[in-house]
Amino acid sequence: MALIVQKYGGTSVANPERIRKVAERVARFHQQGHQIVVVVSAMSGETDKLIRLAKEVQAVPDPRELDVVIATGEQVTIGLTAMALIAAGVPAVSYTGAQVRILTDESHTKARILEIDQHNMRADLDAGKVVVVAGFQGVNEHGAITTLGRGGSDTTGVALAAALNADECQIYTDVDGVYTTDPRVVPEARRLETVTFEEMLEMASMGSKVLQIRSVEFAGKYKVKLRVLSSFEDKNDGTLITFEEDPNMEKPIISGIAFNRDEAKLSLLGVPDRPGIAFAILGPIGEANIDVDMIIQNTSVDGLTDFSFTVHRNEFAKAMEILDAKIKPEIQAREVRGDNKICKVSLVGVGMRTHAGVASKMFSTLAHEGINIQMISTSEIKTSVVIDEKYMELAVRSLHRAFELDSPGAV
């Protein structure tokens, strides 16, 4: 008998029929004698709808109240899923995040889980019930509802698996595993049988939304056995996230390609090249609570340099205003430029550690397609470039082919 956490995403609970299918799978596991905790997302499209609704009432919604609104999507699906289980003859009970007491910090709309009370869930599991928990939500120490950021139900699933010391956390979604890249963009993408935790972490942070990055961080911290599978068909075992690299196995140099259209680039031109300048630029940006991703500074010519960085697109307008109104006059830069039509494409693979030449092959492939590289950043197992958004698909497809990630037989 095992304790298994199964998380079902929005498309897997999109309508009553799909919810019944989820209940059928859960019932099968339950009949085999396993203890099951089910985590569900809101029905697909529901969270977007709730956010739109909130914005119609208040253009920039109050964060505390926004969480109250957007957490309702998951409250609907826990009730429906528990009903479908009961209708199938499986004893089940639903819990909101607050009812479990998934305690989070105070940061509304992007809260972090601090502690999970297992008491009630354990009692129900021991009584033979399936426990159905709302993903994406928690409660802070003042009793206010919090949410964990978009895609946060993955994190609820993995965090519950860690807290309950589950044997496995299964993430059921609308694709049958982690692919070499998003199979919706590159149909030739291949499913990976396994992917290392580090690679998954890079892929998630570089934009592959198949797993929310915090869920991968949790899995790594608590060594949760994590698998991504299809909720629509049982034809394979999906993708297992592994923690150890098999030293005897020849690793591919590149395991996957991630891309991200959520960033925007800001540049200050004609910046005086003197100590403290990076701080003078990025200090006020940080103070405004804006996260910076890539940063580049050129070597100076005649004491002047150019400085560029990227931020999330949602914060582009705010960051531009700070540069224009505050930083440019303060440091006497010549010009501010912004571009929110960029994207970041990243190659990820632990094999990069031992192979030189990945970056140059990436650059030559992009050059061959006439794609200009605007920024570059690297880590031990990742190489990223920023390019014009309109070339994203072309770049991902040509890199996928150049690094021989296509399925055998694909053109």
Ligand code: ADP
């Ligand atoms: P859920 O609603 O189940 O949480 P998501 O839409 O959040 O599902 O995540 C699944 C989607 O992630 C897939 O439909 C796919 O388009 C996308 N995706 C992006 N990169 C990858 C990848 N490398 N492998 C698999 N899916 C990916």
Ligand code: ASP
């Ligand atoms: N419903 C939330 C969202 O759409 C959480 C999730 O689906 O994981 O972001």
Ligand code: MG
């Ligand atoms: Mg998701």
